[in-house]
Amino acid sequence: MAGPRELRSLDDVRAAANGDPLLLWAAGDLLGGARAFFLGEAAAVAAPGLSGRDRLAVTGPADAAAALIRALLPRLGPTFRPLGDESLVRDLVTRLPGLEFVDAFGWMQTDTATGHGDAASWLTPSDDQDVARLLDEAFPNSHARPGRPGVRRWAGVREASGALSACAADAWSAPGVGFLAGVAAAERARGRGAGTAVCGLVLDRLVADHGMAALMVDGWNTAAVRLYRRLGLSWRPLAAARVADPVHHP
Incomplete structure (x- = not known):
């Protein structure tokens, strides 16, 4: 089989x-740092620094x-983590020595406005310190932070x-898929609709601007998953793998 061929446009990626x-x-970011490839009926996109990781x-x-991942990983380097449907990633781990399973989680998406954003508003750079403090309190592991690229x-x-x-962010959005990240609510505000309102505002803008809005969420975070389902998002099981550390995997 011939090697991977590179895709140069979003239309090519959409078709492949x-x-x-x-x-x-x-x-x-295909015109920036991202690169896309196809081989046979498979397609892959390498996106450095996307939502905090090389994906x-x-x-x-x-x-x-x-076959595609086997050909790409030596070219891209070990920091890139394969990401896809959970069943596919689990299969890849069994087929590719040196690849190990990392975690399963969910991709949730909608192409319909929620109508729940009236109680929220867009912030300005003068609010960045307040956002950072809230994230430190309620979501310290958030990849989305004020001032970070994307x-x-x-x-x-x-x-x-x-x-x-x-708070919630429009972060790492693409032309056809807006992305919600950095969702956090103070403990005192939980159960009072603040999270629903802020997510609703961002999701509605993303749908209006991009045609679709999406996010990633851990399955164990049942409160967040329930919130997103109430807002009309559907669940898709994803997983990630990584190149095993040779120090720990001789």
Whole structure:
């Protein structure tokens, strides 16, 4: 079989990946640092620094996807983590020595406005310190942070006292897929609708601007998954793998 061929446009990625939103999201910076490839019926997009990691989104039949990932990883380097449907990633780990399973989680998406953003508003750079403090308190592991590359804008809900009680970001959005990240709510505000409002505002803008909005969430975070389902997002099981550390895997 011939080696991988590179894709040069989003239209090419859309055709090779059968319109897979995950790959279209990863290909959002195709004119910058991202690169896309196909081999047989499989397609993959290598996106450095996407939502905090070097990601290698992949789709297609397992045999073709394995051949594509096998060819790409030596070229891209060990920091790139294969990302795709959970069943595919688990299959890749069994087929490719040196690749190990990392975690399973969910991709959630919608192409319909939620209508739940009235109580939230868009923030300005003068609010960045308040956002950072809220993230430190409620979501310290957030990849989205004020000022980080790819993080475009923040929305928030403030209490009558002026304190920021919830925030969410438009971050790493692509032309056809807007992305929600950095969702956090203060403990005192949980259960009062602040998270619903801030997510609703960002999701509605992403749908309006990009045609689709998506996010990634851990399956164990049942409260967040319930919130996103109430807002109309559907669940898709994803997983990630990585090149095993040779120090620990001789």
